[in-house]
Amino acid sequence: MLARVSSTPSFKRLPRAVREQQMLDAAVKVFSRRGFHAASMDEIAEDAGISKPMVYAYLGTKEELFIACLHREAARMMLTIAGAADPDLPADQRLWRGLRAFFGFVGAHRDGWAVLYRQARGSPPFATELAAMRARLVEVVAGMFDHALRARGREIAATELEVVAYALVGAGESLADWLADHPEAEPERTATRMMNVAWLGAAQLLDGVTWRPPADD
Amino acid sequence: MLARVSSTPSFKRLPRAVREQQMLDAAVKVFSRRGFHAASMDEIAEDAGISKPMVYAYLGTKEELFIACLHREAARMMLTIAGAADPDLPADQRLWRGLRAFFGFVGAHRDGWAVLYRQARGSPPFATELAAMRARLVEVVAGMFDHALRARGREIAATELEVVAYALVGAGESLADWLADHPEAEPERTATRMMNVAWLGAAQLLDGVTWRPPADD
Amino acid sequence: MLARVSSTPSFKRLPRAVREQQMLDAAVKVFSRRGFHAASMDEIAEDAGISKPMVYAYLGTKEELFIACLHREAARMMLTIAGAADPDLPADQRLWRGLRAFFGFVGAHRDGWAVLYRQARGSPPFATELAAMRARLVEVVAGMFDHALRARGREIAATELEVVAYALVGAGESLADWLADHPEAEPERTATRMMNVAWLGAAQLLDGVTWRPPADD
Amino acid sequence: MLARVSSTPSFKRLPRAVREQQMLDAAVKVFSRRGFHAASMDEIAEDAGISKPMVYAYLGTKEELFIACLHREAARMMLTIAGAADPDLPADQRLWRGLRAFFGFVGAHRDGWAVLYRQARGSPPFATELAAMRARLVEVVAGMFDHALRARGREIAATELEVVAYALVGAGESLADWLADHPEAEPERTATRMMNVAWLGAAQLLDGVTWRPPADD
DNA sequence: TATGAATGAGGGTTCATTCAT
DNA sequence: TATGAATGAACCCTCATTCAT
Numbered sequence: 001m002l003a004r005v006s007s008t009p010s011f012k013r014l015p016r017a018v019r020e021q022q023m024l025d026a027a028v029k030v031f032s033r034r035g036f037h038a039a040s041m042d043e044i045a046e047d048a049g050i051s052k053p054m055v056y057a058y059l060g061t062k063e064e065l066f067i068a069c070l071h072r073e074a075a076r077m078m079l080t081i082a083g084a085a086d087p088d089l090p091a092d093q094r095l096w097r098g099l100r101a102f103f104g105f106v107g108a109h110r111d112g113w114a115v116l117y118r119q120a121r122g123s124p125p126f127a128t129e130l131a132a133m134r135a136r137l138v139e140v141v142a143g144m145f146d147h148a149l150r151a152r153g154r155e156i157a158a159t160e161l162e163v164v165a166y167a168l169v170g171a172g173e174s175l176a177d178w179l180a181d182h183p184e185a186e187p188e189r190t191a192t193r194m195m196n197v198a199w200l201g202a203a204q205l206l207d208g209v210t211w212r213p214p215a216d217d
Numbered sequence: 218m219l220a221r222v223s224s225t226p227s228f229k230r231l232p233r234a235v236r237e238q239q240m241l242d243a244a245v246k247v248f249s250r251r252g253f254h255a256a257s258m259d260e261i262a263e264d265a266g267i268s269k270p271m272v273y274a275y276l277g278t279k280e281e282l283f284i285a286c287l288h289r290e291a292a293r294m295m296l297t298i299a300g301a302a303d304p305d306l307p308a309d310q311r312l313w314r315g316l317r318a319f320f321g322f323v324g325a326h327r328d329g330w331a332v333l334y335r336q337a338r339g340s341p342p343f344a345t346e347l348a349a350m351r352a353r354l355v356e357v358v359a360g361m362f363d364h365a366l367r368a369r370g371r372e373i374a375a376t377e378l379e380v381v382a383y384a385l386v387g388a389g390e391s392l393a394d395w396l397a398d399h400p401e402a403e404p405e406r407t408a409t410r411m412m413n414v415a416w417l418g419a420a421q422l423l424d425g426v427t428w429r430p431p432a433d434d
Numbered sequence: 435m436l437a438r439v440s441s442t443p444s445f446k447r448l449p450r451a452v453r454e455q456q457m458l459d460a461a462v463k464v465f466s467r468r469g470f471h472a473a474s475m476d477e478i479a480e481d482a483g484i485s486k487p488m489v490y491a492y493l494g495t496k497e498e499l500f501i502a503c504l505h506r507e508a509a510r511m512m513l514t515i516a517g518a519a520d521p522d523l524p525a526d527q528r529l530w531r532g533l534r535a536f537f538g539f540v541g542a543h544r545d546g547w548a549v550l551y552r553q554a555r556g557s558p559p560f561a562t563e564l565a566a567m568r569a570r571l572v573e574v575v576a577g578m579f580d581h582a583l584r585a586r587g588r589e590i591a592a593t594e595l596e597v598v599a600y601a602l603v604g605a606g607e608s609l610a611d612w613l614a615d616h617p618e619a620e621p622e623r624t625a626t627r628m629m630n631v632a633w634l635g636a637a638q639l640l641d642g643v644t645w646r647p648p649a650d651d
Numbered sequence: 652m653l654a655r656v657s658s659t660p661s662f663k664r665l666p667r668a669v670r671e672q673q674m675l676d677a678a679v680k681v682f683s684r685r686g687f688h689a690a691s692m693d694e695i696a697e698d699a700g701i702s703k704p705m706v707y708a709y710l711g712t713k714e715e716l717f718i719a720c721l722h723r724e725a726a727r728m729m730l731t732i733a734g735a736a737d738p739d740l741p742a743d744q745r746l747w748r749g750l751r752a753f754f755g756f757v758g759a760h761r762d763g764w765a766v767l768y769r770q771a772r773g774s775p776p777f778a779t780e781l782a783a784m785r786a787r788l789v790e791v792v793a794g795m796f797d798h799a800l801r802a803r804g805r806e807i808a809a810t811e812l813e814v815v816a817y818a819l820v821g822a823g824e825s826l827a828d829w830l831a832d833h834p835e836a837e838p839e840r841t842a843t844r845m846m847n848v849a850w851l852g853a854a855q856l857l858d859g860v861t862w863r864p865p866a867d868d
Numbered sequence: 869t870a871t872g873a874a875t876g877a878g879g880g881t882t883c884a885t886t887c888a889t
Numbered sequence: 890t891a892t893g894a895a896t897g898a899a900c901c902c903t904c905a906t907t908c909a910t
Contacts, residue, residue, distance in 0.1 A: 019873085037340070267891085476904080631819065635852025704882080713879090878903090881901085882899090
């Protein structure tokens with residue numbers, strides 16, 4: 001009889017919560033490596049060290065699984081950012097801390113970022129999910145501006161504010177992409193660069209300086 | 218299930234160039250509506266009013282077809298932007314015209330934009346293609362800055378410049394997305410908003426003003 | 435996807451016989467609602483308020499479970515019918531009582547009937563089971579006729595008798611189906627109708643009247 | 652080089668209509684042999700001498716395929732029966748011809764009958780389809796009765812008529828099942844037997860004879 | 869007794885892609 | 890040029906069934 005020399009101690013039965021995290025880890029990894037459609041549930045399951053039916057049992061459909069990834073990564077990110085902001089600091093300090101936390105997160109979770117902000121953008125079912133998350137970010141940024149403006153006795157229409165915030169968030173995402181693609185780049189320096197783009201203009205806006213299109217054009 | 222309907226009375230035998238444009242039109246439409254993977258060659262062929270083998274004969278693989286779309290749309294966009302910039306104008310005027318052209322293009326080709334900048338981001342095979350195109354844009358923006366800096370006898374390290382340009386391009390893309398999603402928004406106003414974000418800060422940078430992280434942090 | 439809800443506070447440790455009946459109740463319900471294949475052991479277990487392994491421990495395989503349902507329902511039905519017939523009554527009275535009992539049973543156990551006579555018919559493994567049960571019914575009906583015929587000094591070949599009985603049973607099943615689908619219908623009236631179909635012809639046959647195909651045809 | 656001695660002349664590309672019939676033939680065969688769920692699209696495709704995607708392309712989903720079978724078989728059957736009935740004949744002659752045609756059809760298409768009247772009964776999605784077809788049959792039978800009654804200056808309530816017809820149809824189906832299971836049985840004799848069950852009672856009903864439940868019961 | 873955890877196996881469905889006409 | 894016919898290859902998903910506790 002062939003002796004079965006098993007080196008691995010035969011994986012035990014783990015409680016649901018643990019397995020779910022393992023699955024999400026694997027899913028984020030595979031989704032980010034292959035893209036949503038090219039990723040196969042087989043690969044995810046294998047990578048999680050579990051059989052496919054378990055994935056379905058715990059996290060549902062491939063689409064639902066992807067959304068679960070989205071949510072987990074987004075929640076983590078928002079938590080990181082929220083933890084860094086101190087409402088009592090002056091506006092630029094708050095922005096700086098927020099950005100540092102943001103880029104720090106992206107640098108530490110390049111996979112998660114890829115899932116979150118690259119894959120989700122394309123396909124209709126996720127675009128809305130992503131839009132919702134980005135909206136939260138936009139709101140935070142817009143809120144910061146509004147706060148700073150009021151502190152200076154100034155005010156800007158809500159839509160206007162939102163659009164500016166939208167642009168800044170976009171700039172941030174873009175740099176985050178850049179960061180995710182440059183493994184050697186330091187998150188903190190990236191944050192500084194972003195401040196140079198965002199704050200210098202913002203400070204002007206806060207002081208009431210605006211740019212207007214040339215009249216004759 | 219294939220419906221057994223007789224197709225349109227047939228405008229047969231068009232010259233190749235025309236057919237190819239029809240196909241690309243259809244492809245852009247379908248890709249933008251469904252996303253790359255959810256789009257089926259069947260739907261594209263049908264929408265182009267042509268049979269599937271023709272699509273393969275003229276434009277090749279689904280992937281190649283998508284890339285063909287990318288190229289056509291990118292070329293159109295670059296052409297539009299390039300046509301708007303006059304190298305003799307002052308920096309802010311050039312930026313303003315470029316942005317106006319850019320948002321005008323996006324407003325007029327929302328489908329194309331969606332294919333170009335949303336779908337392509339996710340899946341590895343296209344990400345590189347897209348990156349190349351964006352690099353060209355970044356280069357243009359960075360070039361503008363460099364030009365303006367030199368005119369003022371100043372200089373910034375190339376990487377630094379690139380990163381800032383990257384951020385601005387990101388902000389622009391973000392607003393373009395916003396524009397693509399708000400059919401009622403006016404491209405020109407969006408361009409103005411973008412100027413307020415980009416130029417006010419940029420002008421500072423051009424004047425040598427920089428933001429630095431607090432020392433004690 | 436498995437919902438993570440805590441189940442009912444648990445009426446644990448019931449004696450086996452009780453549990454088995456609960457399971458059979460649930461099984462009959464689910465089988466009749468979904469059909470054999472569409473029914474899942476999960477749903478049955480949940481509906482019985484018990485975990486799946488218990489179902490397997492007590493009633494075995496899905497197929498065995500279905501057969502157990504068949505048997506229980508058939509036994510109940512035969513018991514009901516047998517309890518209604520009094521061998522000393524004249525033939526039409528016996529038939530009438532039997533039918534009344536039969537339709538009464540169907541009306542009271544529409545689920546069970548559905549399992550018994552609708553699901554089982556289709557799939558090979560159960561068709562034989564069902565055939566056996568129906569054979570018992572046919573035999574009873576044929577027996578009644580034979581008895582009545584002999585009482586009149588007449589006789590019919592066994593096969594002939596069986597076929598006629600078979601037809602009558604089919605008519606009964608058909609009306610039972612009709613009854614199962616019309617919740618407002620009264621079992622007793624259905625039985626009367628069945629008598630009008632069955633007995634009027636039967637009485638003729640008992641009296642030696644037969645129908646013959648036209649010679650020239 | 653191995654010569655490829657192919658005896659079959661390599662199946663040609665057949666027009667859609669032909670292939671569809673081949674597929675339906677195969678489907679009816681497999682469905683009747685295995686039952687709906689146990690039947691696999693693979694087996695059907697193979698049996699039809701074609702690849703699976705063609706089945707999907709032409710006839711759609713497994714469910715749709717089954718329904719297509721139902722419809723084809725039902726249409727054939729109704730055509731056969733309708734072709735046999737001559738409205739000018741007396742009632743019993745019409746019934747006789749109809750039944751002979753019916754049992755003849757079942758005898759000649761045992762597979763089709765099995766699909767039609769056995770499989771469909773169980774699962775919800777098909778039960779309705781089947782019910783509709785059976786309703787047409789019931790209507791025909793009821794119509795015949797109504798016609799004969801009016802010819803005798805008599806009348807019965809529509810529901811009453813329908814229920815009786817329902818029972819007769821059930822009896823017919825039951826004998827058809829019996830016939831399908833007894834390969835050696837002759838359809839014509841079965842039809843004669845059915846007449847003995849159906850007509851003798853029916854004739855009584857037509858003459859106004861009815862059975863009533865005993866008053867004291 | 870009772871159950872959460874786990875899986876092998878298989879089926880339906882879709883799609884990009886290519887012949888043969 | 891143009892297309893209907895045809896397919897190989899995957900992939901998602903489900904389910905009956907069994908351990909290990």
